[in-house]
Amino acid sequence: MHKIVINNSKIYMKNLINENIFSNLTTNIYDYVFVITEETVFNIYQDHEIFHKGFKVVNIKQNQPIKTLETSQIIINELSNLGCTRKSLIIGFGGGVIMDFSGFIASIYMRGIDHIFIPTTLLGMVDAAIGGKTGVNTKFSKNLIGTFKNPEYIYIDSIFLNSLNKKDMIDGFAEIIKYGLIKDKDLFFESVKNFKTCINHKNSKILDNLIKKCCKHKIDIVKQDQFEKNHRMILNFGHTIGHALEKCYNYEHLTHGQAVYYGMNAINFISWKLNYITDNQFKIIDDFIKQVPLFDIGDLKVEEVMKNLKFDKKQTWNKNQFILLNDLGSCFITNKVDNAIVKQSLDFIIN
Numbered sequence: 016m017h018k019i020v021i022n023n024s025k026i027y028m029k030n031l032i033n034e035n036i037f038s039n040l041t042t043n044i045y046d047y048v049f050v051i052t053e054e055t056v057f058n059i060y061q062d063h064e065i066f067h068k069g070f071k072v073v074n075i076k077q078n079q080p081i082k083t084l085e086t087s088q089i090i091i092n093e094l095s096n097l098g099c100t101r102k103s104l105i106i107g108f109g110g111g112v113i114m115d116f117s118g119f120i121a122s123i124y125m126r127g128i129d130h131i132f133i134p135t136t137l138l139g140m141v142d143a144a145i146g147g148k149t150g151v152n153t154k155f156s157k158n159l160i161g162t163f164k165n166p167e168y169i170y171i172d173s174i175f176l177n178s179l180n181k182k183d184m185i186d187g188f189a190e191i192i193k194y195g196l197i198k199d200k201d202l203f204f205e206s207v208k209n210f211k212t213c214i215n216h217k218n219s220k221i222l223d224n225l226i227k228k229c230c231k232h233k234i235d236i237v238k239q240d241q242f243e244k245n246h247r248m249i250l251n252f253g254h255t256i257g258h259a260l261e262k263c264y265n266y267e268h269l270t271h272g273q274a275v276y277y278g279m280n281a282i283n284f285i286s287w288k289l290n291y292i293t294d295n296q297f298k299i300i301d302d303f304i305k306q307v308p309l310f311d312i313g314d315l316k317v318e319e320v321m322k323n324l325k326f327d328k329k330q331t332w333n334k335n336q337f338i339l340l341n342d343l344g345s346c347f348i349t350n351k352v353d354n355a356i357v358k359q360s361l362d363f364i365i366n
Contacts, residue, residue: 111271118162132170136175136186207303209221210303283304336349
């Protein structure tokens with residue numbers, strides 16, 4: 016078992032099948048335990064121990080949009096009907112969307128109750144579960160409504176990744192590449208080298224090591240800036256443009272991970288055009304991302320993406336904050352990027 020502590024949250028990396036992680040969730044601590052998950056995840060893991068402990072399961076239907084205020088109201092009503100109190104615990108069991116959503120519910124229900132996370136996707140393990148961000152979407156932007164609330168525990172077990180298909184693994188790997196580019200050059204090259212091995216489930220030890228490194232990097236960043244006043248914004252590398260791309264498709268068809276790949280390459284282009292990185296560094300990143308199988312965004316219009324960028328929640332003084340590279344494994348925050356350069360970067364990734 017590997018244990019990391021961040022802002023009173025404990026992250027455990029271990030085999031959940033062989034260890035009884037629920038032994039401390041007794042009636043002496045919580046009156047009821049509620050598992051928030053989604054139908055597709057439940058169908059895969061319905062024989063898992065978590066669903067046979069007498070916990071109350073709140074299962075979001077497969078065709079129901081999850082990260083909305085409407086769904087939040089439905090789930091809050093269900094929790095109330097099932098007797099959820101301030102002494103209850105919520106377990107978020109699923110991917111990144113469930114992490115964001117169940118954390119949000121835990122933060123607003125009765126002004127906040129305890130929760131823990133058990134992420135079942137790579138994206139959830141290396142990003143969404145860590146750092147205390149919660150959120151739901153609006154018609155204007157992604158995660159426009161949200162809170163900060165750290166879970167009591169995060170349990171990370173890569174055995175869950177065996178159920179993911181290659182597309183889902185590729186999605187999560189975008190966040191691993193992100194950490195390498197903004198924080199750790201060696202991690203970037205290690206990730207690129209082992210990309211195909213990991214997405215095809217061929218070496219769990221290598222993947223476990225990458226996950227551990229990413230968790231430590233995110234923890235280090237969040238410890239310095241829990242509420243994203245400054246330094247934590249570097250974690251949004253590629254995400255500002257990525258979120259704008261997702262909005263163009265109303266959060267359908269283009270997955271979050273795919274949007275982040277495109278967003279990172281747009282920032283790669285901007286960093287290169289502004290002479291912060293060399294031709295060779297630009298090519299290394301571009302060559303890697305272009306060999307990743309992604310949804311074709313060739314039908315997008317640059318102006319539509321630019322319009323969506325105006326609703327980015329990190330915008331200040333009507334200017335977008337961009338995370339640019341000044342080396343492989345190094346970045347900085349700036350709002351001094353002309354729209355003309357941004358448009359060129361969008362032309363680059365679209366065409």
